Amino acid sequence: MARSTNTRFAVAVHVLTLLAGVNDGRVVSSEELADSAGVNPVHVRRVLGPLREAGLVRSHAGARGGWELACRPEGISLGTVWRLLQGDDHVLGLHGPNPSCVTGEGVQRALTVLDAAIADALVAQLERFSVRDVLDGKITAQFAQAAR
Numbered sequence: 327m328a329r330s331t332n333t334r335f336a337v338a339v340h341v342l343t344l345l346a347g348v349n350d351g352r353v354v355s356s357e358e359l360a361d362s363a364g365v366n367p368v369h370v371r372r373v374l375g376p377l378r379e380a381g382l383v384r385s386h387a388g389a390r391g392g393w394e395l396a397c398r399p400e401g402i403s404l405g406t407v408w409r410l411l412q413g414d415d416h417v418l419g420l421h422g423p424n425p426s427c428v429t430g431e432g433v434q435r436a437l438t439v440l441d442a443a444i445a446d447a448l449v450a451q452l453e454r455f456s457v458r459d460v461l462d463g464k465i466t467a468q469f470a471q472a473a474r
Contacts, residue, residue, distance in 0.1 A: 334411040337363050337373045339404065342457045345383065346399035353392030376410045399461060405453035417445045 340363045348354060356374075360367040374393060377383045384396045395402075418441045423430025459465050 332412070332415065333365070333369075334373050335408055337365055337369065338377060338407050338411055339457070339460060341370060341374065341393070342377070342382070342395070342399070342402060342407065343460045345393060345395045346457050346461045348394070353386050353390070353394045355392040359393065373411065377407070380406070380410055382406075382410075398458070400456045400458035402457040403453050404455045404457070404460075405449045405451075407457075408449055408452050416441050417448060 341359045344359060344362055345354060356367040356370045359374075360370045363370065374383055374385070378385055378396075381396055382402055383393055385391065385393050418437055420434070420437055420441060423434055425431075455465055
């Protein structure tokens with residue numbers, strides 16, 4: 327099965343969950359977040375940029391600088407995080423067929439419609455959950471129970 331190479335959403339959920347679990351009032355450096363997520367600190371900062379612009383996190387500059395949540399974790403839906411980071415990116419791996427190919431034109435139209443429907447369904451599912459749910463393990467518990 328093909329895997330997505332876009333890790334922005336997963337990294338964002340990871341670092342938001344880590345920040346939600348910090349109870350001692352400290353800020354967390356990009357390096358610490360990156361180490362936890364297993365990515366480069368630059369990638370973490372790129373992921374957190376749109377979240378900062380949306381008011382979900384705050385950054386503090388300087389030697390003791392870092393990141394913290396700007397709102398409560400139960401107020402951050404995973405759907406919001408998806409929309410901020412994935413935006414209008416296609417969910418399906420759409421390609422650009424030869425413009426003179428009638429088959430390709432029809433396939434592209436069909437897949438574009440499917441992609442929009444799948445994206446809407448994905449966001450609707452993600453809207454059911456918050457960063458608090460990830461932190462508390464509610465998503466894993468809910469789906470493990472449903473699988474029985």
